[in-house]
Amino acid sequence: MSPSVSRLAAGLVSLLLGLAPDALAQEKKAAPAGTRAVAEAYIDSLFLERDLDRIAMLTADETLFIDPTADLWGGPIMSGVRGKENVIAVMRRANPERLAYRLERSFSTGEYAFFYGKLDWKTYGQPVAEGIPLATLLRIQNDRVVERHDHGDYEHHLLGVPKLPKEEQQRRQDLARRYLQAYSETRLKDMAALLTEDAIFQDPTAAAIGGGQTYRGAKAIHAALEQAFTHVKGFEITTTAEFFSNNHAVFIGDCRFEIPGELYGVDVPKIDFEQALIVVLKMEGDRIVDHRDYSDYSAYRERIEKARGDQ
Numbered sequence: 001m002s003p004s005v006s007r008l009a010a011g012l013v014s015l016l017l018g019l020a021p022d023a024l025a026q027e028k029k030a031a032p033a034g035t036r037a038v039a040e041a042y043i044d045s046l047f048l049e050r051d052l053d054r055i056a057m058l059t060a061d062e063t064l065f066i067d068p069t070a071d072l073w074g075g076p077i078m079s080g081v082r083g084k085e086n087v088i089a090v091m092r093r094a095n096p097e098r099l100a101y102r103l104e105r106s107f108s109t110g111e112y113a114f115f116y117g118k119l120d121w122k123t124y125g126q127p128v129a130e131g132i133p134l135a136t137l138l139r140i141q142n143d144r145v146v147e148r149h150d151h152g153d154y155e156h157h158l159l160g161v162p163k164l165p166k167e168e169q170q171r172r173q174d175l176a177r178r179y180l181q182a183y184s185e186t187r188l189k190d191m192a193a194l195l196t197e198d199a200i201f202q203d204p205t206a207a208a209i210g211g212g213q214t215y216r217g218a219k220a221i222h223a224a225l226e227q228a229f230t231h232v233k234g235f236e237i238t239t240t241a242e243f244f245s246n247n248h249a250v251f252i253g254d255c256r257f258e259i260p261g262e263l264y265g266v267d268v269p270k271i272d273f274e275q276a277l278i279v280v281l282k283m284e285g286d287r288i289v290d291h292r293d294y295s296d297y298s299a300y301r302e303r304i305e306k307a308r309g310d311q
Contacts, residue, residue, distance in 0.1 A: 034143040039113030042138060042145055047101030047119070052091055059084045060144035067150035068282065069245045072161045077150075087148075098122035101134075104241070105252060107276050107296040110208025113138045114278060114294055116241065116252050119152070132157040133243040135250050135278065137294055139204070151250050151280060153243035164246060176249035176281050179288055183279070184237035186229050192222035196287045203293035209300070221291075233258050233270070237277060251279040255295070266307045275299040 038058060045054040065087045066080035081087050100120040107114055115136045122128040132152055139147035155163055164172070175194065182190040195218035202214040215221045229235065239253035255277040261268035275296045282290035 035111060035140045036108040036113060038140050038143050038145065039108060039115070039138045043101075043103070043115055043136070046091075047099060047117075050099060052088055055091070056084060056088050058145055059087065060141065060146045063087055063144075063146055063148070065090065065148045065150075067152065069151050069154060069248050072154055072158075072163075072246050095123075096121055097124050098128060105276070107298070109205050109295070109297045111139050111141060112205045112208070112294070113140065114205075114276070114296075116278075121158075126159065129157045129159070133241065133250075135252065135280075137204075151245070151248060153245045153250075155245040156243075169244065171286075172247070172283050173244050173249070175283055175286060175288070176244065176251075179281065179291075180237065180239075180249075180251055180279060184235070186225075186232075186235050188222055188225050188229070191225070192218045194288050195221060195291075196284070196289050199287070199289050199291065201291045201293075203295060205294045205297060208297040231259055231263060237279070247283050249279075249281040249283070251281075253277055253279075261307060264304055264307070266304075268307060271303065271307045273300060273303050275303075 042055060042058045045051040045058065061084050062082070063084050064080055064082050065077055067075075067077045070078040077090060081090055098120065099122075101117050103115060103117040105114075105116045115138075117134060119132040119134045120128055120130045121132060132154065134150065134152045137147075137149040138145050154161055155169075163169075179191060179194045182188075182194070197218055198216065199218055199221065200214060200216055201221045201224075202212070204212055206212045215224050235255065235257040237251075237253055237255050239251045241252040243250050253276075254274055256272070256274045258270040258272050261271050264271065276299070277296075278294040280290075280292040280294070281288050
């Protein structure tokens with residue numbers, strides 16, 4: 001494997017640039033047995049049992065809880081609440097009269113676990129808000145939750161929150177879909193044209209394969225993707241769910257692609273990959289200012305292991 005192929009970058013860029021020979025070992029090392037178990041216990045306690053005492057036990061002292069889509073009402077979680085006591089206090093103040101959650105999709109990789117579902121929420125004196133799409137990313141270290149990132153479609157499901165004019169909502173949805181389509185079709189110049197000069201691109205879940213770095217600026221993002229797709233054929237993103245709230249767009253789906261087997265020491269013309277991919281975008285005006293990917297790198301590792309085992 002050439003040095004350029006073995007370098008690790010951020011997100012799917014890391015994956016597409018190719019992995020160093022010890023990358024599978026890195027993934028195994030980065031995925032403690034408790035990651036999935038702790039994440040599932042946290043989600044169950046939060047949405048099914050509403051057991052805040054148990055959530056506190058599962059939460060690290062120096063934790064972070066952030067929900068950028070809370071910018072609709074300007075709550076503290078929009079910019080992040082730090083510290084276990086403060087996070088639990090926020091949850092206690094929410095105190096819904098009714099809460100129901102239906103999980104639709106989840107995966108775990110390295111220190112991260114992702115959950116997507118629909119939430120029914122009722123506060124006292126208010127009608128129930130049914131079927132709120134909610135995406136939750138948890139980061140687990142030492143069997144404790146150190147980060148929780150939520151994104152929800154509150155704009156279209158909660159009463160009493162500010163809403164953009166319908167024309168503006170449609171314009172931002174069209175912008176996000178155009179960007180995602182360019183990403184899926186690897187039209188990298190078109191992607192870059194929709195980014196601001198100081199845009200950010202990152203995939204925290206790529207830490208499972210030694211990546212997770214942040215790219216800043218449309219030029220840097222374009223250059224990284226251009227190198228990444230050098231060895232990739234047939235890249236495609238398919239979405240199974242999407243939602244939009246104020247300045248944010250969330251796409252839940254899968255990505256498919258193929259890479260020559262020789263890049264991974266496998267004597268086959270190509271290796272086909274398919275794995276979960278979540279794309280979260282933040283928009284300002286007519287440009288994308290923040291692009292985050294979350295992907296299931298455990299599926300990637302398993303596909304490499306199978307290809308090597310089939311030789």
